[in-house]
Amino acid sequence: MSGQRWKSDELSVGQTLEATFWKNPNEDSKFPLRATHLEGRRAPKVVLSGDTKILPGVPCLIRITAIHKPERTDHGHIEAEYVGPAPFKIEGVYLDPLVSKKLQVALESGLNILLDGPQGCGKTVLARSIASSLGMEFVFFNCGAVVEATDFFATIQVRASSSGAPVTDFVKTDILLALEQAAQNPEQRYLVFLDELNRCQESARNALMPALDSTRKVFHPIENRFIEIPDNVLFIAAVNRGRAFSATFGIDAAQLDRFVPVQMTYLPPEEEVKLLVHRHPAVSRATIEHLVAVADKVRSSPDLEATLSVRATEEACIFLAHPLFEGDPKQQIPEVLKTSFCGRFSGRWDDVGTDAGAVWTVVTTTLRERGIKVRAED
Ligand SMILES: Nc1ncnc2c1ncn2[C@@H]1O[C@H](COP(=O)(O)OP(=O)(O)OP(=O)(O)O)[C@@H](O)[C@H]1O
Numbered sequence: 001m002s003g004q005r006w007k008s009d010e011l012s013v014g015q016t017l018e019a020t021f022w023k024n025p026n027e028d029s030k031f032p033l034r035a036t037h038l039e040g041r042r043a044p045k046v047v048l049s050g051d052t053k054i055l056p057g058v059p060c061l062i063r064i065t066a067i068h069k070p071e072r073t074d075h076g077h078i079e080a081e082y083v084g085p086a087p088f089k090i091e092g093v094y095l096d097p098l099v100s101k102k103l104q105v106a107l108e109s110g111l112n113i114l115l116d117g118p119q120g121c122g123k124t125v126l127a128r129s130i131a132s133s134l135g136m137e138f139v140f141f142n143c144g145a146v147v148e149a150t151d152f153f154a155t156i157q158v159r160a161s162s163s164g165a166p167v168t169d170f171v172k173t174d175i176l177l178a179l180e181q182a183a184q185n186p187e188q189r190y191l192v193f194l195d196e197l198n199r200c201q202e203s204a205r206n207a208l209m210p211a212l213d214s215t216r217k218v219f220h221p222i223e224n225r226f227i228e229i230p231d232n233v234l235f236i237a238a239v240n241r242g243r244a245f246s247a248t249f250g251i252d253a254a255q256l257d258r259f260v261p262v263q264m265t266y267l268p269p270e271e272e273v274k275l276l277v278h279r280h281p282a283v284s285r286a287t288i289e290h291l292v293a294v295a296d297k298v299r300s301s302p303d304l305e306a307t308l309s310v311r312a313t314e315e316a317c318i319f320l321a322h323p324l325f326e327g328d329p330k331q332q333i334p335e336v337l338k339t340s341f342c343g344r345f346s347g348r349w350d351d352v353g354t355d356a357g358a359v360w361t362v363v364t365t366t367l368r369e370r371g372i373k374v375r376a377e378d
C-alpha cells in the first residue's frame with residue numbers, strides 16, 4: 001500500500017491526510033512549504049502550503065483546500081492547510097499510549113527527555129526510532145566511561161610521534177562533532193542519545209545537565225571556550241535503575257530543569273508476544289506465549305528484585321528456533337530457560353538459595369500451571 005501512488009480521483013477537497021512538509025525548493029513560489037507524499041503514498045501532484053502552523057520536517061495532519069488541474073498528470077498542485085499534529089507512531093516499537101503522549105509533547109516543544117526504565121525495556125530502540133521517524137540525525141553516546149564532564153566532548157589519546165616520543169591528542173567525541181555540525185546545518189535536527197547516564201560519575205552528570213538545559217552552553221575542551229548548544233540539537237538520556245537500585249540514582253530536581261522524565265516499563269505481555277511472533281516466525285505462538293508468561297511472572301514476582309530484559313525472551317526464541325533444539329518445545333522450553341532466564345541472575349538454577357534458583361522456581365511453577373511438565377530431576 002505505502003509504495004502506491006495516489007490516483008487523482010482518490011483525492012478530493014476537504015479530505016484530511018497526514019503529510020510532512022519541507023521548504024519548497026522553488027523559491028519564487030508563493031507557497032514556502034512543499035510535500036510529496038500523503039499518508040506515506042506519493043501524491044499525484046506536489047502538495048503546497050503557506051500555512052505558518054506547519055513546521056518543516058514534522059509530520060502533521062492537513063486538509064486539502066484546492067486541487068489545481070486535476071485532469072493533468074504533469075501540471076497543477078494540491079493546496080493544503082494545517083489541521084493538527086500527526087498521530088504519533090514509531091515503527092517496530094511498542095509504545096505505551098501515555099508514554100507516547102508525553103514524548104510527543106516533549107519532542108514538539110524541543111524539550112530534552114530522560115527515559116527511565118529497567119534493563120531491556122526498549123529505551124535504546126525507542127530513541128533510535130524517534131530519530132529515524134522524525135528524520136533526525138541520531139548520535140549515540142554511551143556514558144559508561146565518563147569520569148569528568150569534559151569526557152562527553154573530547155577524549156585524550158596518546159600516540160607515538162615520528163621520533164617515537166609520546167604525543168597526546170584531544171579527539172572530539174561524536175557529541176562535540178554533532179554540536180559543531182548542527183551549528184553549520186540549522187535545517188537538520190540532531191538527536192543526541194546519552195545512553196546509561198546513570199553509569200557515569202555523578203559529578204560529571206551533574207555538571208552536564210544544567211549545561212544541556214538552562215544555559216545551553218558547554219565547554220569546548222579543545223578550543224578552550226564555551227560553545228552554544230544549537231536549538232536543533234535535542235537530548236534524550238536513558239537511565240537504567242533496575243528495581244534493586246532505585247534508591248542509589250538521583251538527579252537533582254533543579255538540574256532537570258528542561259528534561260522531561262519519562263518512566264518506561266516492560267511492554268505488556270500481549271505486545272511482547274506480538275513482537276516476538278513477528279521477529280521469530282519459526283517459533284510457534286503457543287511457545288512464545290509460554291515464554292512471555294514466565295518472563296512476566298519473573299518480572300512481577302514480589303520475592304525477586306528481578307528485571308528480565310526483552311533480550312532474554314528473544315534469546316530463548318533464537319534457541320528454540322535452532323535445529324539443535326528441535327523436538328517437542330514443551331521439553332525444550334525448561335532447558336532453554338535455565339540459561340536464557342536463570343543464567344542472567346547470580347547463582348545457579350539448581351541452587352534454591354540463589355537468585356537464579358528463585359527464578360527457576362518461578363519458571364517451573366508457571367510452566368506447570370500452563371500444563372507443561374517439568375521433569376522432577378530438573
Ligand atoms: N517496547 C519495545 N518495542 C520494541 N522492541 C523492544 C521493546 N522493548 C524491548 N525491545 C527489544 O528488546 C531488546 C532490548 O531493547 P533496548 O536495547 O532498547 O533496551 P534498553 O531499555 O535500552 O536496555 P538497557 O537498559 O540494557 O540499555 C531489543 O531487541 C528491542 O528490540
Ligand SMILES: [Mg+2]
Nearest residue numbers: 123124195238
Ligand atoms: Mg539501552
